[in-house]
Amino acid sequence: MSRIYLGIDLQQQGLTFAALCRGKSSGQLHGLRFESLDDVFEFSSRQPNVRDTRRFVEGLRRGAQLLAGREERIALSLPDRIGRILLLDVEQAFKSRQEGIDILKWRLKNSLPLPPAQTHIDYQVLERKEDGRQRCLVAAIALPILDQYQDLVNEAGRHAVDIDFHSLNLYNFYRPRLDLGEEFVLVGLQQDQLSFHYFQNRQLAYQRNRVAKAEPEAIFREVNRTLVELYENFGAARRCPVFAHVDPGLSGFAGELLDKAFERQVRLLDSGLRNLAMGAVGGGLEATGTVLAALGCAERLMRA
DSSP: OOOOEEEEEEETTEEEEEEEEEOSSSEEEEEEEEEEOTTSBOOOSSSOOBSOHHHHHHHHHHHHHHHHTTOOEEEEEEOGGGEEEEEEEESSOOSSHHHHHHHHHHHTTTTSSSOGGGEEEEEEEEEEOTTSOEEEEEEEEEHHHHHHHHHHHHHTTOEEEEEEEHHHHHHHHHTTTOOOOSSEEEEEEOSSEEEEEEEETTEEEEEEEEEOOSOHHHHHHHHHHHHHHHHHHOGGGGTSOEEEEEOGGGHHHHHHHHHHHHTSOOEEOOOOGGGGBOSOOTTOOOOOHHHHHHHHHHHHHHHO
């Protein structure tokens, strides 16, 4: 039997499971499932998030068993609001992975959710310049939060191999499927979240995530606030292409709204979700951000 790669995206309403198996040339969708967990989470960047640990473990165990059987390895996609995603320039290359973590914690100590000793960080070097300087993408999360999720996943009989944030996993889904070019803006417009990523030379140069009500006026205001900051720091972003993931429930007004805010045509992305499916897939095929983020982290697990 083909190995199953399971990604799980956490949202306030519950857990979205996406299972992939290897196809001839790429991953194929094995199944989708949603486990409703109302009142289980209280998302915070400073303290453990799961208020009802029993229901969380039961829901995770049930969804994982139905889609992945005995496969223990999973990938988790966590809400952006519970951690930090930061971009930082450093003056010289790190001698080791641990030195990089120590330097970045010290440099970012005022931006971390908790003091450095109580915060877990990971990083990726995006760019190395000839003079030795580096540009790093840093993900940070409070250790009490990370430890709780890892402990509960273990209690459910699984092992979280990859843990990342929702907006990055949404990009992970689209990245191998579309040629977005060298420089572009990617907007994620979902029921309760708005994300912006600006790329130069295919490298992330700016990012911003906000919780936002799915109302036209509120979204328009938040988009404009973000564009003021983006254009102040990156003037070239005024002219580059703009792409957008829009949840199906928001598609009625999103295109016109984004065109007006950016003052140019915004290309609404087609997820091509049905092309992944081999046959009957539980959970429906609606291309919401939470489904695509779960698929994005499942694909990352498959490529590891």
